[in-house]
Amino acid sequence: MKHLVAGAALGLMLTGAAFAQEKVVNVGVLTDMSGPYADVGGAGSTVAAQMAIDDSGLIAKGWKINLISADHQNKVDVGSNLAREWIDQGKADVILDSLNSGVALAVNQIVKEKNKVFLVSGAASSDLTGKSCSPNTIHWTYDTFSQANGTGKALTKAGGDSWYFITADYAFGKALERDTTAVVKATGGKVLGDVMAPLNNADFSSQLLQAQASKAKVIGLANAGADTANAIKQAAEFGITQGGQNLAALLMFITDVHALGLQAAQGLDFTTAYYWDLNDKTRDFGNRFAQKMKNGAKPSMVQAGVYSALIHYLKAVEALGPTGDGAAIVSTMKSMPTEDEAMGKGYIRQDGRKIHPMYLLQVKKPSESKYPWDYAKVVLTLPGEEAFRPLAQSECPLVKK
């Protein structure tokens, strides 16, 4: 009898918990708020997530959506602990952004273990849909393969057939160098060497001198954020481009161009999933976003990706109804085509790769820039099927071959 009562009480509690769970979504934005990538994601990623929540219209339909955000400080242990804590305490059903490949690869495991949802916008490593792919993870905006395939291929084709890399010394930089090396070789070029630089490196003169001495036609910068900006600025100082070598910013964001100024950044190619000045919709999204930012910055592709991913996630949640089953939500997301203001139409592949066009942009000369944030022109549009790693080459166990 005693057991029965206890069992009934437990049952009541469980249904109570289920009731409490009903029509509630907890969104967590895990990003770099203070380090070298803070302008690429950071507070702007939280702004983008809030915009997605507002635009989804779910609140009017009786849903309660909580948004929290935190700084992973680019430390794998800090990021992992935050993700674990959020999930264990019921603060996050979905984790977004994770702007750092090291952190993302760790959170990827935790989210899979706990069967929640991980929508990666900021992290770059293509391993997230390769050997580390997960039924709970979607890699949304770009990856090291798409960057290599955009900027890397374009420069090699344009005659830059020998490369030297300056690489950020962690998971992301190594993945970017690896993927670019593959593209360069496939396009008929060769790689002469590489040198590692730690994350958040202020002085690149040593690395630049080695790159200069290598006589490679292209110096590939396999880094991001403030590191890229510093490297480009110092490359000009050391007369790299005057000496006939080209710089390849393999991962450059619009916020980096803004930080560098057009004088220093002009002529550089970069590959992006979003640029605010592409069409009316992207402009509208960009302007709405900029109004919410303290410094009036236009969104980076990472921030646009956070918006796009969360819009689609909320569509899937609405279609599926309240559930704690992350893998079920992700498979619903994969079954629906994606469409939103920031990134247009697309779809999600079975390996968790979101597919959409990528744009190869070139930074304008100062004289070509007519209004604020008029920074780049489109050189080439890569259709989604060409931009991302073909499924046939995938190491992802989820892909049935």
Add this chain to the structure above:
Amino acid sequence: MIPLLGITTQALFAQLLVGLINGAFYALLSLGLAVIFGMLNIVNFAHGALYMMGAFAAWFLLNYFHIGYWPALVLAPLGVGLIGMVIERTMLTRLAGLDHIYGLLLTFGIALIIQGLFQNYFGASGQPYPVPDLLKGGANLGFMYLPNYRAWTVLFSIAVCLATWFAIEKTRLGSVLRAATENPQLTRAFGVNVPRLITLTYGFGVGLAALAGVLAAPIYQVRPLMGADLIVVVFAVVVIGGMGSIMGSIVTGLLLGLVEGLTKVFYPQAANTVVFVIMVLVLLVRPAGLFGKKA
């Protein structure tokens, strides 16, 4: 990793020169710290933030008042030094006679607040600052391309360092200053206004940090965390040189720049840690630092 034998003498010279350039920055920053510690007995953790403010001051002057690099080289250290003196007068002076840890905590807190404020308004990636026209371009030395601006920073910082050393160790003002540190009461009895001297000294140390900031502005992005990244290394330099030793911090700064440059050639992965490895070794063998007097 690059094999040892693969290094040509040309590359070696180039890296040594680059190391010397970085060393000049270390020397200038650690000199300010050493002056402040030597005279005020304060471990100034706000030094990195004040260095950053120097760079931002130059940027403000250029973008809002169209005042170029050369005047900024004087105006920014003066302005930031003045802010430093206000900090000393209103806050640090209250900690006189207390344990080091209080000064450390206070200055660390000040640094966090300053950096947070700048980050809030300017973001993390920072602002560009151009190289002054006079120093654009560079010279081909045969073994490397040396940008004129870098050559200027080395010469200028070494000159400033030596001038500071001279002023403190060899002039009358310096001897009064040292007397005030050694025995404030007795110095007061000679009619010297010791608190004012201390405020001016702190302002001077801060001014040196701001000067380094202006020198750094055309090389690095002017960004809120530029000082936070550097300050840890600079503290290691001060510890290795011997806390409070003026010449020690200058020589150690330059030497460690060179060692770091060499490490970047032979084993780049260790470039960020080599300074701390040396610090551990020095503390084991000579706890007072290379140039420090035994306590």
